[in-house]
Amino acid sequence: MRNFLKERVSLARVAGELSVFTLIAYHWPFFSHVIENIKADFNGVLITAGLIFIMLGLNYFFYYLVLFLGRVVGKCILGFLFLGNALCLYFINTYQVLVTDKMMGNVFNTQYSEASGFFSWLSLLYILVLGVVPCIYLSMRKVDYGKTKKFFANIGTSLGVVLVIALVNIQNWPWIDRHATQLGSLLMPWSYTVNSVRFYNAEKKRNRKAILLPDAKIATTSKDVCVLIIGESARRENFSLYGYDRETNPLLKKDSVTALIANSAATYTTAGVKAILDHKETNKLYEILPNYLFRNGVDVVWRTANWGEPPVHIEKYYKAKDIKKKYPEADDRYDGVLLAGLKEDILSSNKDKVLVILHTSTSHGPTYNKKYPAEFEVFTPVCTTVEMAKADKQELMNAYDNTIVYTDYLVHSVIDILREIPERRGCVMFVSDHGESLGEGNLYMHGVPMAVAPKEQVEIPFIVWTSDRNMKVDASREVGQYNVFHSVLSFLGIESPIYDGEMDIFVGNKN
Structure with a gap:
């Protein structure tokens, strides 16, 4: 040698x-x-x-x-x-x-x-x-x-x-x-x-300067709060709300939510989150939902335990470490940290219209077993290896399903918080950025190009709750991530030239 x-x-x-x-x-x-x-x-x-x-x-x-x-x-x-x-x-x-x-x-x-x-x-x-x-x-x-x-x-x-x-x-x-x-x-x-x-x-x-959207105006005098929860890697077929044979949504099934059939616009986080915040499908960088509403007088709060969103230009932008610093008792290992002080944030607002965005990371692999506290380990045994292709299929599914159980708790907790604020009309939307492969077709996680992406990476949950019984949601229609922008405008009573009634999930608000 x-x-x-x-x-x-x-x-x-x-x-x-x-x-x-x-x-x-x-x-x-x-x-x-x-x-x-x-x-x-x-x-x-x-x-x-x-x-x-x-x-x-x-x-x-x-x-x-x-x-x-x-x-x-x-x-x-x-x-x-x-x-x-x-x-x-x-x-x-x-x-x-x-x-x-x-x-x-x-x-x-x-x-x-x-x-x-x-x-x-x-x-x-x-x-x-x-x-x-x-x-x-x-x-x-x-x-x-x-x-x-x-x-x-x-x-x-x-x-x-x-x-x-x-x-x-x-x-x-x-x-x-x-x-x-x-x-x-x-x-x-x-x-x-x-x-x-x-x-x-x-x-x-x-990353060039965003194209500003036409000015909007607040058209109603009611006090409203909308919480948009952006899920991570949550695939629709593992939600019992959509017929999954395991009970992964024991809390939400009692919350009178509407579970809409939806597909993502992409199979990776940056594009999926952008689609949720954009007013239409586009490759251009238009003003996104939180920036647009903040510029037009809405109190906007962004709390994140994730990454990959387009540039957010608001005053109240908090990462998990910022929330942990303010609320030391919160456990920042899990997405539950995003709920710490949330009620106080909403109550402290002096504006009629409030939008809160929670960007979670709950179902992101490969370490699904580390994405939820021990009390949410309902399905056992769980996969503990990052080499997913070598993992026991059932253990992998158990760990992933536990993340959905934890997601169920998070969304239910937000609904409970809004119930405790009766002076404001409340709305919660949970939409995932994309789905997740768990070994189907020998594929794992996400990121496959849309042209060849399997349904597991595209089919996502779109779950809606509102305290206003007059805001009906058409449960029979199929929707997508671009419906979020127009539906939030609709619920908060925002009039805008770019509002599209056909993209509004609320029945009767098509003007």
Whole structure:
């Protein structure tokens, strides 16, 4: 081994070795997807072989280029990529994620306390074997970089081979185009590098100054309070209110709530929350609900134990740590902290119209068993591993169902708080940002592109309660996250040019 590392070898050999290693070590999920989606015929073999040689050629070109131009710096760059590949592969294999620009947005917006729950001892093994070991090899390998003439000959040859193979496979490009999202999300290191750039470019556009909506006015004199609870990863089929065979909503079933059939607009938090707060489906950054109502005279309170919302510009914005500081007795390990002092906040308002938004994180995986206090562990035994694919299916479901039981308690508690404030008309809306996969189709958690997303990640609960018996809700209609904006305006008696009566869930308020 020592003689092997002491031997000075050509850059072409090193680039070739790294290219083959990259193909074998990091691309089992890539080729598993290919094999699952091709026919067992000559054309299928041609597609697979073509992708293998194109990948080898492009990786060879990349490694040769980086090492020749960068030398020591090039080795450092490749070392970071090997570590990134190993970590990315761990998440792909463990959680069956697709590494798209949206998924990279989730990565960059995830807090440390949440991110740490995704790692296990297996992740260290991935990093050591598939990250650290190739880094050591690369750092100790003595390389003869050769002359410039040889450099151009090698990279020219590699690109030429890739071009020829691509032309041979030209009839198969429609197949590749159809699977481009999935293939691109499993291709190392391009999945996380290119999609990181795509995410930041999108963020740069999104974070420009919001487009202001037309001015609104408060049209009624009643004292009203609406509490919008944004759920996290709560899927509809596990709510007994929607017919689930387990009693996960024992409290809400007594609260005279209306459970509407709804689908999410996205399968990840940032887009799902934006849809709940937007007045219509759009890629543009319009003024969102809390900012709009605050600007137009409504007292708006935002309490969050989560992240990923669009920029919120109000005076009363509180994170869990802020609430904990004000109410030391509150347990900020769970979303119940969002209820601490909530009644006092509402009672202290000197405005007729109050909107409270609670952004929870109750059903976010993979550590479902850590998302609720011990007294809500109704279904046992529960899954305690973050390696969801290896978990016992029933234990995983038990832990997730307990988060729904806790959600039931949280929403019921908010309803009880509003009942204790009879001087204000009260309304509670609970809407999840997206659903969650729990092993169906070998998928876990969320984030699959909408074009191929399973129903478990799209079908969400939309639960409504109001103290005003005149505010009827049509339980037969199907709704979505964009209905929230117009329904909140309707309940609070806000007149606005952008109000859409067809998007209002309350019967009779269509003007």
